[in-house]
Amino acid sequence: MSQPAFPTARPRRLRRTAALRRAVRETTLTPADLVAPLFVKEGLARPEPVASMPGVAQHTVASVRAEAAELVAAGVSTLLLFGVPARKDAEGREAWNPDGILQQAVRALREDHGEDVVVVTDTCLDEYTDHGHCGPLDAAGRVRNDEAIAGYARAAVSQADAGADVVAPSGMMDGQVAAIRSALDEAGHAEDTAIMSYCTKHASAFYGPFRDAAESAPAFGDRRSYQLDPANAAEGLREARADVAEGADLLLVKPAATYLDVVAGVKAATGMPLAAYHVSGEYAMVHAAAERGWLDGDAVMAETLTSIRRAGADLVITYAAGWMARRLAG
Numbered sequence: 581m582s583q584p585a586f587p588t589a590r591p592r593r594l595r596r597t598a599a600l601r602r603a604v605r606e607t608t609l610t611p612a613d614l615v616a617p618l619f620v621k622e623g624l625a626r627p628e629p630v631a632s633m634p635g636v637a638q639h640t641v642a643s644v645r646a647e648a649a650e651l652v653a654a655g656v657s658t659l660l661l662f663g664v665p666a667r668k669d670a671e672g673r674e675a676w677n678p679d680g681i682l683q684q685a686v687r688a689l690r691e692d693h694g695e696d697v698v699v700v701t702d703t704c705l706d707e708y709t710d711h712g713h714c715g716p717l718d719a720a721g722r723v724r725n726d727e728a729i730a731g732y733a734r735a736a737v738s739q740a741d742a743g744a745d746v747v748a749p750s751g752m753m754d755g756q757v758a759a760i761r762s763a764l765d766e767a768g769h770a771e772d773t774a775i776m777s778y779c780t781k782h783a784s785a786f787y788g789p790f791r792d793a794a795e796s797a798p799a800f801g802d803r804r805s806y807q808l809d810p811a812n813a814a815e816g817l818r819e820a821r822a823d824v825a826e827g828a829d830l831l832l833v834k835p836a837a838t839y840l841d842v843v844a845g846v847k848a849a850t851g852m853p854l855a856a857y858h859v860s861g862e863y864a865m866v867h868a869a870a871e872r873g874w875l876d877g878d879a880v881m882a883e884t885l886t887s888i889r890r891a892g893a894d895l896v897i898t899y900a901a902g903w904m905a906r907r908l909a910g
């Protein structure tokens with residue numbers, strides 16, 4: 581073989597050994613980048629596994645404490661809490677009960693870990709309404725936007741009162757960030773409670789298993805009149821900019837793995853701290869394929885979570901957080 585006339589680029593030189601590959605790796609994934617979603621359900625005697633989400637359970641307050649302790653020991657110190665109440669009604673009133681199940685769990689984790697954990701609470705009403713929609717309905721069965729955000733604001737204040745560091749409105753109602761911010765400020769939480777806004781939450785079929793875990797499937801219809809059309813990315817950027825203008829501290833894109841363009845776009849457009857939610861269906865698919873022996877589930881999960889970081893997410897919300905953190909520790 582003749583020598584090339586000019587030096588030739590040979591990218592493979594840097595792929596030759598594991599140490600070289602490590603040296604030029606662009607994306608890192610560490611336990612501190614991971615956020616673990618946790619479900620706590622009122623009235624449970626013991627934790628109840630969620631069939632469609634291997635390794636995930638609906639927790640009691642006691643078992644969520646134990647699970648959180650394990651996560652913290654593995655280096656996962658950001659926890660996203662969802663409450664599943666015993667009583668549901670048309671307005672979702674239990675969401676702002678100061679002694680509600682979510683508020684109890686927040687207080688317990690605060691007591692156990694003080695400032696060593698970041699407690700994030702889901703601020704929505706679908707787990708609390710008897711019809712499963714993200715806010716109260718009008719006579720035609722449509723969610724009433726301004727009544728919904730008034731409910732989110734009350735829920736956010738009660739979560740902040742219980743000790744949440746970050747509230748995470750996930751309902752995709754117009755003006756939700758502004759309503760929550762002004763309610764938090766009025767309630768004395770101007771300085772201590774941040775908002776992580778689901779700015780681009782798509783009306784996705786990947787939420788199926790979550791609705792089993794959170795018992796929040798809509799009793800009729802779907803969420804397409806409030807969540808984003810999966811075909812839209814530019815609209816998501818407009819939502820993201822609006823949320824920043826309303827006072828969001830962190831943004832969230834969801835789902836993650838099938839929406840990496842949106843992750844990258846929101847990061848580029850806003851420069852804000854960004855979380856991406858690897859959702860229940862994305863998690864379940866990997867487990868289902870692995871169970872059949874069709875995929876190496878561990879490798880696929882790690883690759884997926886790394887790809888979400890590569891696209892521009894600072895935080896990756898995933899049901900595999902504890903597993904991933906332990907794997908990273910070797």
Ligand code: PBG
Pocket residue numbers: 702704705706707750751786787788789790791796803858859860861
């Ligand atoms: C709604 C909410 C949903 C998820 C988080 N918050 C579901 C929905 O919109 O029906 C989905 C999370 C997941 O699938 O893992 N408050």
